[in-house]
Amino acid sequence: MARKITYQQAINEALDQEMSRDQNVIVMGEDVAGGAGSPGEQDAWGGVLGVTRGLYHKHPGRVIDTPISESGYVGAAIGAACCGMRPVAELMFVDFLGVCFDQIFNQAAKFRYMFGGKAETPVVIRAMYGAGFRAAAQHSQCLYNIFTHIPGLKVVVPSNPYDAKGLLIQSIRDNDPVIFLEHKALYTMEGEVPEESYTVPFGEAAVVREGHDVTIVAMGRMVQKAQEAAAELQKAGIHCEIIDPRTTSPLDTDTILESVEKTGRLVVVDESHPRCSMASDIAGLVAENAFGSLKAPIRQVTGYHAPVPFSDALEELYIPSAAKIIAAAKSVKEYK
């Protein structure tokens, strides 16, 4: 049995192993060293939640604390990538995307295309996302859909420690800009992770559970919620198939369509706001390409078209729950 580590440790290990393998891999961002290297400090926090802890001393000079200026250091990381480095820049909360959006969507995402394929931009931008942390409306959003919309970006949303390590190593080795999004509520999740280095390819969905009644497509933290729901639904005689796309761009459309062709029913679970979301994107994909297989309308279980609330009670209501997924799956199973 492989050893178990947390999602957070898996990300740290991926960074450590890639920094050891390739001297061009650097880590930069606000507080990623977190005081390490200051006079009298042996090691320090390593990012706001300690994800990069320990890397500063193992890889001297290659973990760079930056000023609180996302527009500056994200641009610098993209420029360094064009010049042969493999920077992993940490945006801290994905909600801060707004101040460096030009660097990401109008520069990094376009270089390969606009320079006739001659430019490569092997940058990874890591950020944490998601609700459930009592961090209020400006630190709780799920913005993977915005990046997914932009051609030229690859977007990764790992749901467990094994995928987090393998997908981050793949992200660092990829020659295009990759947005790597970590759900903050998953950092403490434990799972079996090999000690060796390994990669998980982009655009390959995981079939988390097999079933023949209802297809549930879920990503990030919602995979756990879908698993809770499917275990309950099984007791009621409804057998769910859970598909975790793992990357929203590229998206493994074949695995989703093949599953819906088998089950005839689709529930999409997406923590994001409902409009122009991954849920609506996948619902559209299935409606257009597997309409003839559908036995019931597609159901989307999402957050609301409202900021994520700060109140504990309201925030819990905002996040898609197992109960809501169960209700959606039952409604499509019982539809006549």
Add this chain to the structure above:
Amino acid sequence: MSDIHTITMPKWGLSMQEGKVNGWLKQVGDAIEKGQEIVEVESEKIAGAVEAGAAGVLRRQLAGEEDVLPVGGLLGVIADASVSDADIDAFVADFQASFKPAEGDAEDQGPTPQKIEVNGHKLRYLKRGEGGEPMVLIHGFGGDLNNWLFNHEALAADREVYALDLPGHGESTKDVGEGTLEALADTVAAFMDAVGVDAAHLVGHSMGGAVSLTVATRHPQRVRSLSLIGSAGLGEEINTGYIEGFVSAANRNALKPLLGDLFADTSLVTRQLVDDLLKYKRLEGVGAALGTLSGNLFANGRQNSVMADRLSGLGKPVLVIWGEEDRIIPVAHAQAVSGRVQVEVFGNRGHMVQMEAANDVNRAIARFVG
């Protein structure tokens, strides 16, 4: 009440917590002999049949098709026809009232694999059982110690039995060095030194059979007997399409049809089996290890080490076990050595005969090693 016997959800492998009923092979009222297969169940990794632990009549089926039960949960009841229904109902009620599924992580239950340093290689192994003449189980190309999921515990009933991951496999070091049968055999001998086993019964599957034969040639004093299952090293033919495909397959769709070649019943290839093998193949160093081994052992579409003519000269008891429908290494290799050594061929079984006919294979080996 002692005449009432339970059929419970088995535990196949360390990670198994629950299993699903695939279907009953015997119906209520059927007479049952000890050792007969009663019900088919599947874990997330593998499907198989549960055997009757005692003779009698199948009196109750307590789980239906597609029901999921925790390990140890009550599937059915066997009892003599003379036991009253009331006694059986009381027994079942009693069992269900006192049954508690095992809690917590699988690590808390039973033996767990260890790692040991051997000649600069880190090797993973799992030891079960105590005392007796030791046995070592050696998996095949691309396999690992989990290939013995259905065999390890049964074989360890009256002896210590070690299953190891060869270099390049499972959770052992991925560096295979020269990647020859000789190097692998020397690693097995060094492993035996490291765990303090002087001489052992070697049980090898496929490439592991060729490794066992090579141990017997190079380190004869370390080998008490050889049980060779669907073994390499007994003839030239091998399904190189499988070997090459396995080495190059990069995703589920490429790998899944290949794995069907391992079993007579291709429905035994579960999603979990495919995913586990993909995870293994994606580890750094595995591609190189498998490439080196297949290049040395199976170059030019044939097996490059044929040791069948050495069998009689080894001076060791040899048992050869094969699945008649083996699509990786032909059963003709077993038939060719029959007469010189003991041969058992199981009909309607494939290359992974130790999984497909686990109970038969376990009995054959137990009888053979005595």
